[in-house]
Amino acid sequence: MSVIPVKTPSATYDVTIASGLLRTLRPRLEKLNQGKPFVPFVVTSPEIWGLWSEQFLASFKEPPAVLFLPAGERYKRMASVEDLAQQLAEAGADRDSLLIAFGGGVIGDLTGFLAAIYMRGIRYVQVPTTLLAQVDSSIGGKTGANLAAGKNLIGSFHHPQAVLADTDVLGTLPATELRAGLQESIKAGIIRDAKLFSYMEKNASAILAAEPKAITHVVAASVRVKADVVSKDEKESGLRMILNFGHTIGHAIEAATNYKQLLHGEAVGWGSIAALNVAVGRKTVTPAQAERMTNLILRYGPLSPFKATAQKLVDLTARDKKNRSGVRSFILPKGIGATQIVRDVTEAELLAATEKMLTLMRQSTR
């Protein structure tokens, strides 16, 4: 079992990673709330509940109320939040309610947002079921929903009381989702953990086969990177921006494909390759280092290909919510395991780097 603390000015909590956690939920909730009354409500998808409800319910004497949200990015909208809030109200949920987000990133982000705004804020716990959610989205208190105009444009910072990541659940995760989630682990290695990067190079087969020891190692190391960064910069005023490595072009790819064609991790994979091309031009990484990183990204593929011009993608980055008054911040690796933030990346640079990534995509998926 790994227990990794997140310590921010507004909240302190643990990310617990272990096999068999699901069966111990109820006593864990009691310990977290130490005598304070709480009424649990689960938000999950029918698929996850079908697979894991027995383990989930094992420690509950009285089964908690369950609210369902269909799986998929297209349900990450205000209408879903309103619908779930209405269900909570109809079920009599008051300020002593405690939400349990049991699912992937969409469930986690949306349930966190629901907890942030239901009666102006109630408690919640993250029980992430995808690799992406376990290593990234469940940690750090960012919650939200999408607008037609873009992803996560609506949201709150609202930390969970705990993140409980049961690695057993990854056993029923589709291989494509596992691979896509591992792109965020590669990102964690690139920006802050050279050892994790090397581990993922050396143990690719075991990790991709979801062998328990290997996958638990990767999850714990990735969580450590995220927890460390979030603890140092809760509200993304500086350091936390490094977590967006690969996300500038990544988000543009998702927008260009209407969030339907690629998994988030896949878009980040392609976006990271584009960012590495910028980094080579800026000489913050050597061509050999960039190749090593690009190769690892592709090793955890195949990343789904997509159709979009470089110009289209660069145009879409202009609306990225990380921009402040039109200034574009960009995260570049410094070698492997460190980063720097630059603010003067030109459109021409970004275009060339994206074009080069698209060329590689056409070659690698021919």
Add this chain to the structure above:
Amino acid sequence: MSVIPVKTPSATYDVTIASGLLRTLRPRLEKLNQGKPFVPFVVTSPEIWGLWSEQFLASFKEPPAVLFLPAGERYKRMASVEDLAQQLAEAGADRDSLLIAFGGGVIGDLTGFLAAIYMRGIRYVQVPTTLLAQVDSSIGGKTGANLAAGKNLIGSFHHPQAVLADTDVLGTLPATELRAGLQESIKAGIIRDAKLFSYMEKNASAILAAEPKAITHVVAASVRVKADVVSKDEKESGLRMILNFGHTIGHAIEAATNYKQLLHGEAVGWGSIAALNVAVGRKTVTPAQAERMTNLILRYGPLSPFKATAQKLVDLTARDKKNRSGVRSFILPKGIGATQIVRDVTEAELLAATEKMLTLMRQSTR
């Protein structure tokens, strides 16, 4: 000019009350943001904008973008928030955007909520145009929207950078709205300011005629009560609950009439009378004190009558979001100018008190 500070753990800001404030908005925004870039977006109703845009724009070299929300409680919904957020995104609003809520309580609450969740939180300023908004809803950082299941069930705590209350604007306020807003001032007097209560007794004609000196005195005194209470208990863990005097039955009346028939202040007026009946039964006020308070509430009427049984209203209080795990908190005055919070008001007590209020309503509106 009155400048009244609000000091909470999460924010410190001033409520400024004066004639002619609208014409000085832009330099005030600059002073509030001291060199930090900001791009203003106004959220207002077509009616208010039609009446006051000239004064509003007087200090702007470049007019700010204006987003419109139709007037009325029925637009205080998630769909409006989503629509406004989408408009912001399409207009290129980023984290340097600053919203200006220019309107009554619905505009203020909804714009504050929009500011709380757009890109996980941007700055905003309250420029309240109704008496209710100036003395109550613009202060204290409570923002939100309604669900079908109930009022303000969705929201955030998110403080404005400033509240700028121009009393000139009250000149175009319909008399019914002025009167309804004054019910919150009476409430402020009852719960915490015996002098304000007496002032409102002695100067009713001048106040109801919106004579500048009288109305400014009442606004400032009411704001002082609210600011003081909010400063001592930002998140409503204790003291702030006293602001809900009259609101338990008041909210039930609004729900029973679908938020359409009565203004909020009118419902609070009736709710306060019901609460006073409980207080007499509990002997926290004398019958003579209760009569004085009831008379002042009716003096600032007429309060619109409505049709609902006492049982219906009491049933509706069960869903009030102030309930925690089924315990009903109730605010009772202790004489005039002080309060106590009780948690053991029975359904029978509440029924009898509500019945008595309904009888008075039938008599007074015959």
